[in-house]
Amino acid sequence: MISAQQIARLAKRRSCPRCSLEKTEGAALCRRCRFKLPAHMRLPLQEIATRDEGVVTGALRAAANYFEIHYKSIRFFGGGRVR
Numbered sequence: 001m002i003s004a005q006q007i008a009r010l011a012k013r014r015s016c017p018r019c020s021l022e023k024t025e026g027a028a029l030c031r032r033c034r035f036k037l038p039a040h041m042r043l044p045l046q047e048i049a050t051r052d053e054g055v056v057t058g059a060l061r062a063a064a065n066y067f068e069i070h071y072k073s074i075r076f077f078g079g080g081r082v083r
């Protein structure tokens with residue numbers, strides 16, 4: 001489970017934790033990463049500071065699983081850590 005503090009820190013980060021590209025403040029992942037996800041998974045990764053920790057934790061886990069299954073090769077090139 002991710003703490004509210006960790007979520008606030010993630011929201012403020014200027015780079016995407018997955019691909020290290022610039023990301024929007026408030027979102028968990030950058031626009032590019034988010035747009036690779038289905039819409040229902042994308043929404044809870046935006047405005048994360050306003051959401052429940054459980055929701056953000058679940059959304060990040062779901063996104064990590066999705067990337068793991070669909071975009072395995074990106075991990076080699078992006079060097080982004082999923083967890």
Ligand SMILES: [Zn+2]
Pocket residue numbers: 016017018019020021029030031032033034
């Ligand atoms: Zn990204």
